[in-house]
Amino acid sequence: MYEPIRTRSVHSTMAGGTSDFPHRSREEELDIQLAGHLAALLTVTDELRALAPSPDLDTAADRLAEQVARLRGGRAAVRAPLTAAHPEPHLAALHRRAHTLASRALVVAASNADTAVAILTAERMDAHAAALEPRELASR
Template sequence: MYEPIRTRPVHSPGLPSDRGGPLAGAAVPRQPRAEHLRVQLAGHLAALLAVTDELREDGGSPELDEAAHQIAQRINELSPETSPVRIWEGSRPAGGPVAVLAALHRQAHTIAGRVLLVAASRQDTTTAMLACRRMDAHAAALKAVPTAA
């Protein structure tokens, strides 16, 4: 009475490769969670390095130089095939030098917090401690800036 269905319905769940579509036979790239977190952590560290470099330009200190070295070293450990990217793509905060300095420290503190969260997810104690030290340093620097209150 009814003709049996010989192909899978169009609306069935599954990948296009399962249905014989344009991606038939192509493997869908899947990143394991650990790899995704490693890449995410390296990206956050690169952002922290960029802000640290900006702070070093505005008034470098030996502490910022050492922090930049530690961050770059940690990035190299996470992704040894690439060198750390030191590009600042954020917009430069508006205002005078004191306002710019405070804004950069706030941004660095926020990014270090993100580094801490991802490092905790990876159970990466070394990076988590580095992030905590950077958060403490930027919080102290914010308190020292006269108009940051």
């Protein structure tokens, strides 16, 4: 009733077979994804540092850059220059964006069992939530 398969599958996983494309492990894929989330969070953190400098944000940016470099095998993250240009309402949007990025990174860090990044991102989520509370309550 059906015609038999006459060629080898392109998805073959036979031992000893060579592959024309590189394979990455699940851990490597998660590291790549996590480094991307942390690099995005670092960019937003650098922008926040430009608008509202604080020692907490400086420390967070350094810790984020360190983790991105670790996940990327020593390659440093690209850093945004510190130049303030936007008004105050932009600050709340940046805190919301940073909170969202930190939560995404936390999910990937938990999946990858990366405790150091999980702790760092949870701390950042708390910090950005705290920065939003007075503004969010005042606007209601």
